[in-house]
Amino acid sequence: MADEGAPISPLSENLKVWRQRRGLSLSALAAKAGLSKSVVSELERGNGNPSLDTLWSLARSLNISLGSFFEEPGGKPEVELLRLDDAPIMVQEGDHFRAQLLSLWRPTGEVELCVMIFGDRAKRNSEGNAPGIIERVLCVEGRVRVGTDLDSAELDPGDMFTFPADRPHFYHALGGPARLVTVQQYPEHS
Structure with missing residues (x-):
């Protein structure tokens, strides 16, 4: 109860x-x-x-x-997978409009927003970025596997994965073209 x-x-x-x-x-x-x-x-x-x-x-x-x-109490984990189906609904107006919260963060330093477009089964590997960079990857189209050797996830459209991008990581389109939006958060300069 x-x-x-x-x-x-x-x-x-x-x-x-x-x-x-x-x-x-x-x-x-x-x-x-x-x-x-x-x-x-x-x-x-x-x-x-x-x-x-x-x-x-x-x-x-x-x-x-x-x-x-709509932010849940407590801190954010270093690695986080959020499925669109699990994202809290902020507002819904019948069948015509719905807004769901995928993420909320309070950035420090600079934030970089990019679009990545992949051909069928294309792969992209990164050696890792500068220390302290956090990356959020939102799948917009297709199906992808994203992450590091330690933590990765398969994403469908609307799913988002957050991970430390200062270690080697990868993006892999699974069975067709894909489109991602990435947000890289750089640490504040000291």
Whole structure:
């Protein structure tokens, strides 16, 4: 049996945490976001189904990203595989629109965004990048195996794999052409 006082989703817990971090009462946040106090209160209790506009109003009022509401408590693992089917739904409006959170991170240093296009069964090996670089690979099209000798995963469209890119790693299109989006996060310069 679930604890009645426990939030039912990261949204309710994170909304309350961010409101308190900003030193806002329920009434003050509601007024700032142009919402009723009861709407904010219900969301913090895990009740309600907020629209995207409501979530954006709250995020803007708290000066946070929309994804901050859906981040699971605790730190991020060094290696992470996220399947699109398992990504939390931030907003769904019938069958016409759905937004799912694949990742949220607070970058330090520079971030580089690339598109990689692979022919049928093409392979790409990397000797490894500079120390401290983290890479996030999102499969957009096709099927690929990505990773290092220690940690790798097969990705379908919508799946994302995160790993330390400062060691040798590879990309391998499996049975057809593939397209990836990669985000490399460089450490902050000292």
